[in-house]
Amino acid sequence: MTATPAESAVPPEPTAPPRAARSSRLLAERVIEAAIALAGVSTVVIVALIFLFLLRESTAAFLDVPLRQLMGTRWYPIEGLFGFLPLIAGSLVVTIGAVVIAVPLGLITAIYLGEIAPPSQREVLKPIIEVLAGIPSIVLGFVGWVALAPLVQQLGATTGLTALTGSLILAYMALPTIISISEDALYAVPKAYRDGALAIGATQWQTIWRVVLPAARSGIVIAVMLGIGRAIGETMAVMMVTGNAANIPALGPGLFLQPVRTMTATIAAEMGEVQRGSLHYSTLFAIGVVLFVITFGINYVAGRLIGASGGPRRRGQL
Amino acid sequence: MSPKIEIRGFNFFYRDFHALIDLDLLIPRNQITALIGPSGCGKSTFLRCLNRMNDTIAGTRADGRILLDGDDIYAPDVDVTGLRQRVGMVFQRPNPFPQSIYDNVAFGPRVLGLASARSLDGIVEESLRGAAVWDDVKHRLHDPAQALNPGQQQRLCIARAIAVKPEVILMDEPCSALDPVATLRVEDLMQSLASDYTIVIVTHNMQQAARVSHQTGFFWLGRLVEFGPTGALFRAPRDPLTEAYITGRRG
Numbered sequence: 001m002t003a004t005p006a007e008s009a010v011p012p013e014p015t016a017p018p019r020a021a022r023s024s025r026l027l028a029e030r031v032i033e034a035a036i037a038l039a040g041v042s043t044v045v046i047v048a049l050i051f052l053f054l055l056r057e058s059t060a061a062f063l064d065v066p067l068r069q070l071m072g073t074r075w076y077p078i079e080g081l082f083g084f085l086p087l088i089a090g091s092l093v094v095t096i097g098a099v100v101i102a103v104p105l106g107l108i109t110a111i112y113l114g115e116i117a118p119p120s121q122r123e124v125l126k127p128i129i130e131v132l133a134g135i136p137s138i139v140l141g142f143v144g145w146v147a148l149a150p151l152v153q154q155l156g157a158t159t160g161l162t163a164l165t166g167s168l169i170l171a172y173m174a175l176p177t178i179i180s181i182s183e184d185a186l187y188a189v190p191k192a193y194r195d196g197a198l199a200i201g202a203t204q205w206q207t208i209w210r211v212v213l214p215a216a217r218s219g220i221v222i223a224v225m226l227g228i229g230r231a232i233g234e235t236m237a238v239m240m241v242t243g244n245a246a247n248i249p250a251l252g253p254g255l256f257l258q259p260v261r262t263m264t265a266t267i268a269a270e271m272g273e274v275q276r277g278s279l280h281y282s283t284l285f286a287i288g289v290v291l292f293v294i295t296f297g298i299n300y301v302a303g304r305l306i307g308a309s310g311g312p313r314r315r316g317q318l
Numbered sequence: 319m320s321p322k323i324e325i326r327g328f329n330f331f332y333r334d335f336h337a338l339i340d341l342d343l344l345i346p347r348n349q350i351t352a353l354i355g356p357s358g359c360g361k362s363t364f365l366r367c368l369n370r371m372n373d374t375i376a377g378t379r380a381d382g383r384i385l386l387d388g389d390d391i392y393a394p395d396v397d398v399t400g401l402r403q404r405v406g407m408v409f410q411r412p413n414p415f416p417q418s419i420y421d422n423v424a425f426g427p428r429v430l431g432l433a434s435a436r437s438l439d440g441i442v443e444e445s446l447r448g449a450a451v452w453d454d455v456k457h458r459l460h461d462p463a464q465a466l467n468p469g470q471q472q473r474l475c476i477a478r479a480i481a482v483k484p485e486v487i488l489m490d491e492p493c494s495a496l497d498p499v500a501t502l503r504v505e506d507l508m509q510s511l512a513s514d515y516t517i518v519i520v521t522h523n524m525q526q527a528a529r530v531s532h533q534t535g536f537f538w539l540g541r542l543v544e545f546g547p548t549g550a551l552f553r554a555p556r557d558p559l560t561e562a563y564i565t566g567r568r569g
């Protein structure tokens with residue numbers, strides 16, 4: 001190259017817009033920026049307000065019910081027993097069951113779609129899977145009640161309406177999210193990484209396992225978290241199929257074959273009957289606070305997992 | 319000495335497109351062979367035939383023979399992963415995995431089961447030294463490879479390639495994303511590697527081909543127009559196409 005610095009310097013812009021046009025463009029730019037900032041800030045403010053509202057409505061519960069009782073193992077509002085543990089345990093068992101089913105299945109499906117299936121198959125299957133995400137949850141609850149519960153009962157449960165039934169329905173609801181988003185993440189991994197691994201003599205499976213999956217980690221974590229988020233927050237379908245018994249399920253091999261009741265189902269089922277301002281009413285809001293905190297915790301953990309995968313996030317990165 | 323790679327009546331197709339036509343050439347052992355030619359003439363395609371990376375593209379077809387130490391690499395019973403271990407590749411854009419420097423180099427030995435945990439450290443150090451990048455990275459082996467500059471990344475990729483002890487290294491425009499200083503370092507490295515490896519390099523840079531290679535081949539529209547010792551080919555090209563290309567490229 002023989003270019004001298006003078007040659008490579010930027011020439012004066014011959015087509016610089018007239019002053020007036022430029023300042024009006026600047027103004028437009030500012031307006032757009034302000035609008036975006038407003039939208040961003042208002043989202044945060046709304047979330048904060050919701051949390052404050054929950055706190056306000058639930059103060060009575062936190063003040064009047066001794067903490068020991070809130071941590072108790074019995075939820076009998078009529079007798080004034082407000083132990084959250086059975087509900088938290090119910091949510092946990094159902095959610096964990098759903099995660100254990102949906103995450104491996106979802107990842108395997110995503111890997112198949114993204115790495116193994118021929119493009120023609122991928123183009124057909126992916127939209128179908130995405131449509132599954134749109135099935136109303138009440139419909140799934142219905143299917144679970146009619147079709148799934150009898151099958152679960154055959155596994156040896158006394159009733160078909162168990163934690164497992166709920167887990168299966170929730171797993172089904174989380175799957176499209178997990179598949180679709182983690183497949184996007186796999187798809188975004190540059191071909192150059194795959195080529196690099198194959199050119200060394202790695203098999204396709206080694207390439208996927210040791211290069212592509214780690215490279216897609218942040219996107220996959222997001223996929224799993226969104227899937228779990230959907231599972232935890234889901235109410236109607238779960239209420240229909242888990243049997244609604246506010247018991248702490250007994251640990252053991254039959255853990256998933258017992259009826260349980262989740263936090264969300266409790267709020268949904270009892271909100272209509274309580275008297276506004278009563279202690280029961282306030283404890284339902286307190287359950288909402290607990291849910292809120294759990295969800296925040298999950299998001300925080302997800303953020304840490306993503307942050308750990310590749311140093312500080314840069315612009316343009318997933 | 320017998321040639322390292324022998325190409326006999328080789329043709330290659332992307333679906334209907336006849337990308338490589340009737341190639342015949344001998345790539346000598348422990349030398350650097352440069353491939354030059356205008357864009358789209360098939361240099362990369364040819365290079366990717368030598369380790370069968372083109373197998374990853376649907377609808378491709380090879381015809382004719384490529385013999386590595388006398389064995390046809392397109393024979394039906396060939397283990398492609400084993401072939402690629404013997405014939406390594408360095409790409410145009412440095413493509414270290416988004417992992418640590420150490421894990422990048424250790425990748426090959428790990429997947430191929432070449433090393434116990436104890437000897438892995440040794441292989442990593444030896445490969446990084448061999449690729450002249452050890453001094454740049456020895457204090458930060460567990461930093462992400464992406465933190466290195468492009469020249470260091472490319473030498474890291476060379477280290478990754480030699481960590482599995484290949485016999486041949488294919489390089490597709492390995493310096494085109496590098497600045498002149500980094501380019502010179504990679505060229506020096508190639509020359510020091512030539513005593514142990516057979517190197518085939520694609521380049522658009524005539525000076526580079528002239529500086530580093532022993533043999534040069536000139537491709538034109540999928541054909542090998544001229545092939546011979548680098549000095550002679552640049553000084554006195556036999557084919558007018560070759561002459562037009564190298565003088566046009568120089569002037």
Ligand SMILES: Nc1ncnc2c1ncn2[C@@H]1O[C@H](COP(=O)(O)OP(=O)(O)OP(=O)(O)O)[C@@H](O)[C@H]1O
Nearest residue numbers: 332335337355356357358359360361362363364375
């Ligand atoms: N995946 C592909 N599918 C179909 N045709 C291809 C494919 N890759 C390359 N080709 C075609 O094969 C011919 C040779 O391409 P190739 O990439 O080998 O050229 P090249 O000499 O390496 O060019 P460059 O100097 O630009 O890298 C070109 O006409 C190109 O369009």
Ligand SMILES: [Mg+2]
Nearest residue numbers: 361362363490
């Ligand atoms: Mg090329």
